Amino acid sequence: MEIGQKLMSIGAGSEGFPDASAHPLFTNCTYMTSTPKGTKRMQIKAYSVKNGVPYLLCAMLNDRGWPITLKHGTTSLSYQNVFLSEIGVIQYVGYCDFLFFSRIKIPSGEYA
Numbered sequence: 001m002e003i004g005q006k007l008m009s010i011g012a013g014s015e016g017f018p019d020a021s022a023h024p025l026f027t028n029c030t031y032m033t034s035t036p037k038g039t040k041r042m043q044i045k046a047y048s049v050k051n052g053v054p055y056l057l058c059a060m061l062n063d064r065g066w067p068i069t070l071k072h073g074t075t076s077l078s079y080q081n082v083f084l085s086e087i088g089v090i091q092y093v094g095y096c097d098f099l100f101f102s103r104i105k106i107p108s109g110e111y112a
Contacts, residue, residue: 003099004090010101011047011054011086018106020046020057020083025106031055031083035092036070038062039079042092043100048083055083057104063097 009015020026031050035042041061048055060068060079067080093099 003093006101007044007056007086007090007093008054010044011049011056013047017044017103018046019048020106021048021050023106026057026081026083029057029081029083030077030079031085033085033088035084035088036060036068036079038068038070039092039096041065041096041098041100042084042089043102044089045081045102045104046106050083054086056086056089058082058084058089060084 006015010017013019026046026048039060040063043059043061044056045059046057048057060082062068067078069076069078071077
């Protein structure tokens with residue numbers, strides 16, 4: 001299966017990755033459409049659908065494998081757990097050294 005097809009399958013919920021849409025651990029995560037400067041590797045962890053658009057929960061990593069942290073004004077933003085649009089991931093895959101697939105476990109229970 002081609003990488004783009006696999007990413008689309010994850011975003012559609014058909015690859016066994018968890019849906020993080022309604023879990024409170026991820027309600028404050030940033031939703032983005034493009035990758036931050038310095039991204040060389042991505043780790044795909046889960047997916048979410050927001051307003052009909054599929055997003056993938058990602059860790060954006062530098063060339064050493066460390067999560068990217070960038071300063072925005074007076075605050076710093078870590079790109080360790082961000083939702084990147086499925087199309088944003090697919091567009092950037094060619095620029096990455098590595099793309100990791102690592103399903104996370106989301107605790108079940110009443111959280112919706």
